[in-house]
Amino acid sequence: MTEAVTRPTLEAVAARAGVSRATVSRVVNGGDGVREPLVERVRRAVEELGYVPNQAARSLVTRRHDAVAVVIAEPETRVFADPFFALQLRGISKELTAHDNQLVLLLTEGRDDHARVGRYLAGGHVDGALVFSLHLDDALPGLIRGAGVPTVFGGRPGWSDGTPRAVYVDSDNRGGARAAVRHLVGLGRTRIAHITGALDQTSAVDRLDGFRDVMAEADPRLVVEGDFTPAGGERAMRELLDRCPDLDAVFAANDLTAAGALRVLRERGRRVPDDVAVIGFDDMLPVAEQTDPPLTTIRQDIEEMGRLMARLLLRRLDPRNADDTDTAPSPGVVLPTTLVRRASA
Secondary structure, three states: OOOOOOOOOHHHHHHHHOOOHHHHHHHHOOOOOOOHHHHHHHHHHHHHHOOOOOHHHHHHHHOOOOEEEEEEOOOHHHHOOOHHHHHHHHHHHHHHHHOOOEEEEEEOOOOHHHHHHHHHHHOOOOOEEEEEOOOOOOOHHHHHHHHOOOEEEEOOOOOOOOOOOOEEEEEOHHHHHHHHHHHHHHOOOOOEEEEEOOOOOHHHHHHHHHHHHHOOOOOHHHEEEOOOOHHHHHHHHHHHHHHOOOOOEEEEOOHHHHHHHHHHHHHOOOOOOOOOEEEEEEOOHHHHOOOOOOOEEEEOOHHHHHHHHHHHHHHHHOHHHOOOOOOOOOOEEEEOOEEEOOOOO
16 A cells, blocks of 8 residues: 655645745735735745645636637547648647646537537636637537637638637738749749639638639639548549649649649659649648658748637736737737748749
8 A cells, every 4th residue: 555645735835935825825826915025935835845736726716727628620530630730739739838728629520529519618617719620611619609718719710600809810821822823823834723622611712712813814624622631632633634634733722632632643644843833832841841742832830820829818818928029919810921942843
């Protein structure tokens, strides 16, 4: 048998610091009204004794759980196969960890999971939510609004359920798409195709709009819908080659789609970039640098998007989390994109 380890108590910290239990409680729980010399004495005592606050008791005082739900509106198989989600989660995790908040990951396998997520958020388990990869017919925004938790969305909102001033972080999808297509035009390509993402997501719609901004007169057969996956890129590339065998360039909605397209072009004996130039979107290094040839793409800072989402939420939860560089929150923050040239175009 092992002996039970006695955990330091508030009373022990108070005795070590020479202050009252109430003073220790205010310092430990982030309360105001304690003079700085006493705060330092309490902090030293906490460190010397190895005191760890009881989270349940702390929540009763602060009404905070120091936990944030991250809701990804995609099935588990998609989330763990796509490096986009890993990069965004890394940015979120870094920011939450820096502010001593826990990340609670919630995935949705289908519509049956939406009600479960809504109940969890409404149950008071977390202080707020970060939500991304939403689809246009998604019920989640309404359920989250009903739960009444502060929320920041990843991606431009595309719903109209009455959600007032939804705060979101996105990249300049439309501008990035324009830059990609203009680059292909500058290379002298004239039969430029586009493999879209899933068109029930605003990022895919914005990238398609950017393509059309430059290629307003393009043959409609040169646009095929994909789904942001390698398999979707392969399927769409085969369809494009069957429809328009004379195409000489492809703008793919993301790097995974471009990777699938490159495999089909190689199978069909098309040289890249000699016969067909290819550009992706994301600049996910595990993908873009390992395709054959390495992929020219539009870079969006995915990790920074996640970090900024978490930062905006923490600022909403506690204005003290803002720093000197913060400005007043606006409904949407759109990060710039840049063209990264490699061998494929």
